[in-house]
Amino acid sequence: MPLVGDIENVTWIGYDKTSGLQGLVALYHRLNRSHFDVLLQMQTSLRSSIISLGIHAKRRIGYPLSASKDQHHRFVHEYIGSPTQAHVLDTLMGFADALDAPASPLRWDIPIPLDARARINRELRDDLPVMVISPCSSERLRNWRNWAPQHYARVAATAQHQWGMQIVLSGAGRKLEHEYGHAISAELSTPPINLIGRINLKELLALLSRASVVICPDSGPVHMATAAGTPVIGLYATSNPDRTGPYLDRRWSINRYPYNVEHHLGRTVHDVKWGQRIRHPLAMESISVEDVLDSLDRLMRQHNQAHET
Secondary structure, three states: OOOOOOOOOOOOOOOOOOHHHHHHHEEEEEEEEEEEEEEEEOOOOOHHHHHHHOOOEEEEOOOOOHHOOOOHHHOOOOOOOOOOOOOOOHHHHHHHHHHOOOOOOOOOOOOOOOHHHHHHHOOOOOOOOOOOOOOOOOOOOOOOOOOHHHHHHHHHHHHHHHOOEEEEOOOOHHHHHHHHHHHHHHHOOOOOOOOOOOOOOHHHHHHHHHOOEEEEOOOHHHHHHHHHHEEEEEEEEOOOOOOOOOOOOOOOOEOHHHHHHHHHHOOOOHHHOOOOOOOOOHHHOOOOOHHHHHHHHHHHHHHHHHHHH
């Protein structure tokens, strides 16, 4: 909730999934005091389904059997449509369709506190465009989604010299992320602004809103940058950007997923299940520095032309 907990007209009830049975009972007691018109069960995990048993709602809407996991479909009474080969966000919009909510332009009104903006402004130079590099994805088993630090460094050096950009590194502060930050910084003659482990989510959103471009693998900052209206060069080699890429604009992202499906699985994108991951430690090496620099060049030329007209 640190990112969205201050959105107006929404009541947030937090739950610590590490709190065990005691935490679940406490949550049930709190939920027991409320009755709702609709439950939108947007997660399919068994834990989420068990929590939903404590929610009193006239309508319980979830995913159909074809998209159900851990018996999710047994905990709801109504089901959204089951679009095939859709972006995750398009699938979630099925819940809006189930409520007959009118379609409207997508807009994310996530508040950014003044102190968060001020914190970021103190770190940045006002006269230079900003490139944010968030080099690491989340830690998961056999989750090889991180590009090599030396590749990021080559892109950053070109951005500094060719486009006069200030480079900012961001991340949650895990050991691996700090190692990436040090490795990237060591290869740059002009040191980047290293904010890895030093800012919270609101400050990260403020940073992304200031950026001219964000470079990162398939990870949360892709979608935070999209919400902030900032172009993303997403690095996709192990997952399909048509499913999890920047929702509004994927022109700048690098898509080597089809190549890796064929190279490592011997199949085509149309032959594998939607959401199939490529779990190979060398998959991200199919993205070249030249791929990213070409995308950056096209993006910055368009950006500059737009500001000249």
